[in-house]
Amino acid sequence: MGAAPAGALLRWLGAGRHSTARAVPELWRASWRVGPVLTGTVLTLTLLLGLAGPVQFVAMGAVVGGLTADGAGLWPAVTFLIVVAAARTVLPVVVEPLTGELVRRIDLNFRNRMVACLTGPYGVAHLEDSGTRDLISTAQGIASPGQGPGSGARGYLNLIALKAGAFGSILLLAQYRWWLGLGVAAGAMVIRRHILAIWFQTAQALSGDVPGLRRSEYLRDLALRPETAKETRLFGLGGWLVGRHDTAWTTAMDPVWRRRRSIGWRMTVVDLAVLVLAALAGVPIVLGLVSGDLDAAQAVVLGGALTAIVGLGGFLPDADFPIRYGCLTLPSLLELEARMTARRNADAPAGTLPTVDGGRSGAPPPEPVPPEPAPPAGPLGDIRFDRVGFHYPGVDRPVVDGVDLTIADGSTVALVGANGAGKTTIIKLLTRLYEPTSGSIRVGDTDLRDLDPERWRRRLAVIFQDFARYELSARDNVGFGALDLLDDRTALEEAADRAGVLAAIRGMPRGWDSPLSRNYSGGADLSGGQWQRIALARALLAVRAGARVLVLDEPTANLDVRAEAEFYDRFLDLTSGTTTVLVSHRFSTVRRADRICVLDGGRVTEDGSHDELISLGGTYARMFRLQAERFVDG
Numbered sequence: 001m002g003a004a005p006a007g008a009l010l011r012w013l014g015a016g017r018h019s020t021a022r023a024v025p026e027l028w029r030a031s032w033r034v035g036p037v038l039t040g041t042v043l044t045l046t047l048l049l050g051l052a053g054p055v056q057f058v059a060m061g062a063v064v065g066g067l068t069a070d071g072a073g074l075w076p077a078v079t080f081l082i083v084v085a086a087a088r089t090v091l092p093v094v095v096e097p098l099t100g101e102l103v104r105r106i107d108l109n110f111r112n113r114m115v116a117c118l119t120g121p122y123g124v125a126h127l128e129d130s131g132t133r134d135l136i137s138t139a140q141g142i143a144s145p146g147q148g149p150g151s152g153a154r155g156y157l158n159l160i161a162l163k164a165g166a167f168g169s170i171l172l173l174a175q176y177r178w179w180l181g182l183g184v185a186a187g188a189m190v191i192r193r194h195i196l197a198i199w200f201q202t203a204q205a206l207s208g209d210v211p212g213l214r215r216s217e218y219l220r221d222l223a224l225r226p227e228t229a230k231e232t233r234l235f236g237l238g239g240w241l242v243g244r245h246d247t248a249w250t251t252a253m254d255p256v257w258r259r260r261r262s263i264g265w266r267m268t269v270v271d272l273a274v275l276v277l278a279a280l281a282g283v284p285i286v287l288g289l290v291s292g293d294l295d296a297a298q299a300v301v302l303g304g305a306l307t308a309i310v311g312l313g314g315f316l317p318d319a320d321f322p323i324r325y326g327c328l329t330l331p332s333l334l335e336l337e338a339r340m341t342a343r344r345n346a347d348a349p350a351g352t353l354p355t356v357d358g359g360r361s362g363a364p365p366p367e368p369v370p371p372e373p374a375p376p377a378g379p380l381g382d383i384r385f386d387r388v389g390f391h392y393p394g395v396d397r398p399v400v401d402g403v404d405l406t407i408a409d410g411s412t413v414a415l416v417g418a419n420g421a422g423k424t425t426i427i428k429l430l431t432r433l434y435e436p437t438s439g440s441i442r443v444g445d446t447d448l449r450d451l452d453p454e455r456w457r458r459r460l461a462v463i464f465q466d467f468a469r470y471e472l473s474a475r476d477n478v479g480f481g482a483l484d485l486l487d488d489r490t491a492l493e494e495a496a497d498r499a500g501v502l503a504a505i506r507g508m509p510r511g512w513d514s515p516l517s518r519n520y521s522g523g524a525d526l527s528g529g530q531w532q533r534i535a536l537a538r539a540l541l542a543v544r545a546g547a548r549v550l551v552l553d554e555p556t557a558n559l560d561v562r563a564e565a566e567f568y569d570r571f572l573d574l575t576s577g578t579t580t581v582l583v584s585h586r587f588s589t590v591r592r593a594d595r596i597c598v599l600d601g602g603r604v605t606e607d608g609s610h611d612e613l614i615s616l617g618g619t620y621a622r623m624f625r626l627q628a629e630r631f632v633d634g
């Protein structure tokens, strides 16, 4: 079947003119892929269920015919009616669990696809884009809670059953007057277009102010999440948050309520129109009865058929509601997939990345990630920044401005500078979370842009200043440094030991399996310093797995003085053979580096060893003395 006839059929089956053109075919494609047999079975049974309606009208007519014909043929007709009625009762019991399973698979498929497409691009810029965040929120159902694409499919199935019943009824009416059923169906469709428009506009109004809805959810979560609740309680923000949440939510929802207020009378108009249609449609049947063209038995059949068709003109709660709300998420998801695929393709040098099908094939996503081949051994070569410039997307001001920097293979380079000088940004460029907007970064003889991102990632062990605190087990928190060592207890314990957190993990209620969050039963909460040690252990595991570039952005900011001293006493041992980039405001740490680069306003202003920079007497020397004096004075 070509695309145009297929589209026309889908529209007739219920997509309606207001559905997003791409979304509905995609819904059925997904349904087919997650279960061709299941989809086929559910569709067939649904059609049978729908057609059972007109068959029951025929059975009722036969019973009335039997009664009016002095009982002739009554009992076979009654038996037929009982069988059909029983089938109409039993079929839904069979169809419902199958439909439920289809809904589950469709929802899971779209959830997996969203996660897969967002993890596709290598960097993080796409996750910081406000347009993408809006799409993510809509795809997650911010405007249609609890109604995923699976509900949409369920709504369509209900509609298909009703339409199949109406189709059979048109055929029954055609036995008497060929135009009767078609005419009533046309009238019902005209009324229905109006009702679809009302519901479409209401559903659209819901997704009209997604940024506003996001803001209101954020304000609500501020009061609910333990991480922020500490401050919001102590600053007494409770009342303020309630007020701001109230305003944000009311503003975002106002267009929806305004539409809903007008729905009442518009629905009444539609109901009245359906009544008029029913009355008009009944006229030919009444006339037929009066003229003797029709007997009572025929009138029962035709009357039943008419009701089935007329009913399609009104609001169909089991179909319209789940369709309108269930399908709200789909266009956003498809738009996300398109954007992320484009970005991913732009990231990858041709042919270097495996294609992620994002669950579109319907195949279950691989749960355990298969271990990747070990990164190539051997030296990396020097890392060279060559006139690197960068500004964040949507910001004109350069944050990194013509940086030249060479990090010799196996050496330790420290980046220092005031807050906002661009240290973390340089690390983000080195780790390819962002691409330089000018200049280039080379590793050995290769431009970073030409390296396979996955292979480069495997050579990095990074702790960011705002490192992640996963609400998962201690094993996962450390093991994420090298997934292929996730089950290697010895490697995990060694990394945790070197980072000084092994005793704390062993002391937890469920040891390595303890969730590192009080939000889960049996969970353990860690101190700020213990979290930092967990992050260190993660990076050290990555080094053990073959990473050759260790990047530590403020690795000891949360450690107590003794722990910091211990860490740096063992630092050379921990990092031997690796190229290390270290960012720290603690000069006791920085001075041990082979080279120190001072950054100011995104530029390298001083570059040399500790002794060289001290004798230079510039910014570094001033900052170092200031800190040293304060310790001495203290």
Ligand SMILES: Nc1ncnc2c1ncn2[C@@H]1O[C@H](COP(=O)(O)OP(=O)(O)OP(=O)(O)O)[C@@H](O)[C@H]1O
Residues within 6 Å of the ligand: 128, 392, 393, 395, 399, 417, 418, 419, 420, 421, 422, 423, 424, 425, 426, 465
């Ligand atoms: N995602 C972002 N989008 C836009 N601007 C950003 C983003 N992240 C950082 N910036 C800006 O870039 C500049 C440099 O930030 P960066 O985080 O690199 O500083 P830093 O030297 O690491 O500072 P600190 O010592 O405070 O960690 C700052 O002015 C900051 O506001």
Ligand SMILES: [Mg+2]
Residues within 6 Å of the ligand: 423, 424, 425, 465, 553
């Ligand atoms: Mg920083």
